[in-house]
Amino acid sequence: MAALNDLLPQAAVRLDVRVADWREAIRTAGEVLVETGATTEAYTAEMIRNVEENGPYLVIAPGFAFAHARPSPAVLRTGMSWVRLAQPVEFGHESNDPVHLVVGLAAEDSGAHTAAMAALARLLADPATAQALQDAAGPDELHAVLAGPEGEGRPRGADAVREQSGVAPRAVHKILTVCGNGVGTSLFLKNTLEQVLDRWGWSRHVTVEATDTISAKGKACEAVAILTSREIARTLGEVGVPVKVVEDFTSGPEVDRILRDTYDV
Template structure:
């Protein structure tokens, strides 16, 4: 089960929901997971506790929160829900508040939904598709956009025209600051390693594809605890501001990405890392 059509049924979509605060918004998304037999009420509480303990790192793009927690016995099967708010609410994020869209994920494991995360990231990164989702009049219309849109990401979201894609400047010639030679690894990190880090990994992979650097750099989505142990294997880490604070000094460069769907921002971070 990896496609958006499998993960988000019409019954898991609610539009123009009134929520007084972020807790109510997340709880509404969790209630939809419960009503579609994806998870139990316990998982909803786990999603809320995730934000309380790790901060609002789940607000991964302007106006968009991706609510989730670790795989647990409270997850019955992998699935998602979609809640569009009538009035945006604040999660406490420094740059991406207020939030008008909350998507919740319950995952049985850390890998089954990777393809769907990439598909969703591409849809939300496309301005036209994102606008269509924001104005869809019914859950049925919104789901049709989710499962039927094949519009590629526009060139405007790629690297700036003044900075050509460094297809020929392999990492061996422009090594990351403090790194050695050979196959490089970049970690994308979130609190649980199953949701927001996969969004960021998908965006990073798109940049590497455009640069034609996929044969030189591997990417791995992981959680905060695992990242501390894996940092010695990596040349860099990309993550949110909140998770960067939690990680502290791990011995490799840590780059903060505010918008996990922005290839432009990730492209700039890569250019800084590799001096290109």
């Protein structure tokens, strides 16, 4: 799987860009993807249409929008763009506006970029690292921040720190994390949820699957719960299992609270 810095070359970084609104912000992220050979111009239109059709669910954390669309012929190779705005703009999100950082993703499929998404989610979840990314003076400094902490102090599985979170379920349960396309924001939420499950010591008992809205309706019968954004929850409607709304996809404490509510622990 590609590493974060492999998918985000320095040529794909734009800092302190001035835009008029969210459409221009996404358009800028799309133009960078075109310039670096990741997509055609058609993909930029697809990213904008994704928001128009599904709402601002891609604003997955305070100040952070993760712009993307489904894999399509407009994607030439998997890649990312990084656009830090000089002045934040409104996307229409109820709790995470205004946005000062737009990261664009073009994915050839649903798997090649999973490791990079997990790394980025961990970086943005750390307040000090997130601030360092916001303060980076140029692409070199930004890349150094992105490369520095990856994998450090991030225990997984049996080595993770256990919390006193009650008794783990004996059977293997499944939780779905859902976004409009299944390749971007749902992976951020999946990573955060898996980190919480690791801390609880429940990773052997609960699996997490990132998926899209259409697939989630068919897979809901396999799950104990669905975690998603407010906009996607409205789109899903009644699916027969609890649908839990997460405001900040990178927030371990928020996901911890929702998991406790799901399992009543």
